[in-house]
Amino acid sequence: MPVARPETSDARVIAHVDMDCFYVQVEQRKQPELRGLPTAVVQYNEWQGGALIAVSYEARSCGVKRSMRGEEAKAACPEIQLVQVPVARGKADLNTYRSAGSEVVGVVSILAQSGKCERASIDEVYLDLTDAAESMLADAPPESLESIDEEALKSHILGMSREDGDDFKESVRDWICRKDADRRDKLLGCGIIIVAELRKQVLKETEFSCSAGIAHNKARSYLFSKLASGMNKPAQQTVVPYAAVQELLSSLPIKKMKQLGGKLGTSLQTDLGIDTVGDLLQFSETKLQEHYGINTGTWLWNIARGISGEEVQGRLLPKSHGSGKTFPGPRALRSLSNVQHWLNQLSEELYERLSSDLEQNKRIASTLTLHASAFRSKDSDSHKKFPSKSCPLRYGVAKIQEDAFNLFQAALREYMGPFGPKPQGNKKETWRITGLSVSASKIVDIPSGTSSIMRYFQSQTTIPSCSASGFPQEHVAVTPSASESCSEQKSAETLPAMPEEDITVTYTSPDLDNSYRDIDIVLEKDASCQSNEAKEFPTQSGTQTKTIGRKINNSKEKNRGMPSIVDIFKNYNASPQAKEETQEDSTVSLTSNRGNLSSSTNHSSEVNQEVEDRRDTEWGYKVGEIDQSVFDELPYEIQRELRSFLRPNKRPNSGKSKSGDGSASSSIAHYFQPLKR
Numbered sequence: 001m002p003v004a005r006p007e008t009s010d011a012r013v014i015a016h017v018d019m020d021c022f023y024v025q026v027e028q029r030k031q032p033e034l035r036g037l038p039t040a041v042v043q044y045n046e047w048q049g050g051a052l053i054a055v056s057y058e059a060r061s062c063g064v065k066r067s068m069r070g071e072e073a074k075a076a077c078p079e080i081q082l083v084q085v086p087v088a089r090g091k092a093d094l095n096t097y098r099s100a101g102s103e104v105v106g107v108v109s110i111l112a113q114s115g116k117c118e119r120a121s122i123d124e125v126y127l128d129l130t131d132a133a134e135s136m137l138a139d140a141p142p143e144s145l146e147s148i149d150e151e152a153l154k155s156h157i158l159g160m161s162r163e164d165g166d167d168f169k170e171s172v173r174d175w176i177c178r179k180d181a182d183r184r185d186k187l188l189g190c191g192i193i194i195v196a197e198l199r200k201q202v203l204k205e206t207e208f209s210c211s212a213g214i215a216h217n218k219a220r221s222y223l224f225s226k227l228a229s230g231m232n233k234p235a236q237q238t239v240v241p242y243a244a245v246q247e248l249l250s251s252l253p254i255k256k257m258k259q260l261g262g263k264l265g266t267s268l269q270t271d272l273g274i275d276t277v278g279d280l281l282q283f284s285e286t287k288l289q290e291h292y293g294i295n296t297g298t299w300l301w302n303i304a305r306g307i308s309g310e311e312v313q314g315r316l317l318p319k320s321h322g323s324g325k326t327f328p329g330p331r332a333l334r335s336l337s338n339v340q341h342w343l344n345q346l347s348e349e350l351y352e353r354l355s356s357d358l359e360q361n362k363r364i365a366s367t368l369t370l371h372a373s374a375f376r377s378k379d380s381d382s383h384k385k386f387p388s389k390s391c392p393l394r395y396g397v398a399k400i401q402e403d404a405f406n407l408f409q410a411a412l413r414e415y416m417g418p419f420g421p422k423p424q425g426n427k428k429e430t431w432r433i434t435g436l437s438v439s440a441s442k443i444v445d446i447p448s449g450t451s452s453i454m455r456y457f458q459s460q461t462t463i464p465s466c467s468a469s470g471f472p473q474e475h476v477a478v479t480p481s482a483s484e485s486c487s488e489q490k491s492a493e494t495l496p497a498m499p500e501e502d503i504t505v506t507y508t509s510p511d512l513d514n515s516y517r518d519i520d521i522v523l524e525k526d527a528s529c530q531s532n533e534a535k536e537f538p539t540q541s542g543t544q545t546k547t548i549g550r551k552i553n554n555s556k557e558k559n560r561g562m563p564s565i566v567d568i569f570k571n572y573n574a575s576p577q578a579k580e581e582t583q584e585d586s587t588v589s590l591t592s593n594r595g596n597l598s599s600s601t602n603h604s605s606e607v608n609q610e611v612e613d614r615r616d617t618e619w620g621y622k623v624g625e626i627d628q629s630v631f632d633e634l635p636y637e638i639q640r641e642l643r644s645f646l647r648p649n650k651r652p653n654s655g656k657s658k659s660g661d662g663s664a665s666s667s668i669a670h671y672f673q674p675l676k677r
């Protein structure tokens, strides 16, 4: 639910910069011969030429829309150039677009200099330009400038008519240079000049054009830049003067308002008969609070008046990473082995992104979440949502794969009910999965100077072969679990949009409370999981591994017989017996094991016990036995935690967070949990 924040009293200048037909521009930069031609980026599949996910403005003027499929687009615009999204692991590979987005954010943040810069999605950025605008107003106000750049003079100023043709630029100049304007609009005038220059520089440095909205606060900027720049794109900018706010809000459809596109907006329409944001004005704050609670009520009252205290966050990196895929219609997944196959692919992609985040930005994520959409055959309860599940995130692709699958099974058990598939006439009730995604969130910076632990994470990238691990049987009997350490999230809030029929890449940009999330979804050409070859994972670095080895060896020469931390964890994770464990039994249950999800197998309870016993011994190192030089490199917080693990025979804590959802655990214990396979 949205939360009201007090609006800061000072006038601010906030800009929202949005790239034009972004994926198309990325492709056109790669193939300059496509520039100026009607072009669309398509996620190819056999059905009607695949789904369009980005359309150039030339193609839009021929009637091509993003909702179309390739064949429809060709019918509407025979000369259209369709460029396919690269494919990796049987799904769309958006890395090129993500990198291009990061490049843009980098350039914008440098150009914005002292201003705060917040990455809002793959191709959108917020900028707080208040300081820059204030400096300009103090040192070189627009009216003192000899000339104002053409790009600034082409700005759209809401509330100002453009019918005067050539005189229009003069009107814009007058508006920017008005001496009697109120301070807020004077600052906006400076913002117009700053943003016009910034957009020109972005074009020069990245070859991408962008549009922008400029307003007094983030909400207005958000609202109106999205709305108005949609009308004035590409390569233009739109300004929302203070006087234009109320008029625009009064006619803005309620569902267009950020955070009101979903259930809350629908409730406002049906329960209060509200059609536009302006209609909200007739309700008192108390009335809105009665209906929607104190916070949301106040938030609604504020947005009806264009009030928002939301600050631009200084954040250039995503708040979470995700990888997903839809399986519509006949491609719906119907066996655990298929689900596991795809979860392995998605987990690989997720881990690739986590690894590069760790390497490039020194950040680690701590929560893994599984979302899915599903339906049941002969469903009497067809509206039941497939629950989302989370657990602490363990680094290592095989661990993520394992946890994702365990989360899925826990969710499936809940979805199917306590007694598993029920007989329906002669047939057993079965399930179908139409969308899967895994995401990593709660990303934090790791303290600087922790090179050993980083190398440790980077060495955790072995990928087991799917076929080697052996898939569980199809349609397993799902049994209720005695204890689950996973948390539950309301799927309505967290499940990314997964179109049931059409297959598009969905991209959920962040809103006030939700995390940033990229979801790449593509219809596969071949949804079968016959090919289970092990895949090489690219981030394992021999050099890095050698570095660790050398370091350990050197230390060992000094402290002969003294095991290093890295050795201990390596042994702990790579114990051959643990690796050889396979899930052969079709009954899968979740057990809490040191705070992490694990699958237990019926046949191997004795083996498990043996493995557990051995691990207990391995945890029995004393702090004094550890290579101090390696230990010292760890951040203090981690050192402290390790000390508690390393007391003789002391087990790591259960990992269950106090909040009960397991996801808020501050412990790093989960990073070191072993594979259960």
Ligand code: DCP
Pocket: 018, 019, 020, 021, 022, 023, 024, 053, 054, 055, 122, 123, 233, 234, 504, 505, 506, 507
């Ligand atoms: N995208 C996607 N699937 C969607 C929406 C968008 O894969 N359903 C991708 C392709 C877009 C990019 O995200 O190029 C940015 O999305 P925008 O909504 O900003 O749309 P565009 O940048 O393509 O066009 P516009 O100029 O209208 O902003």
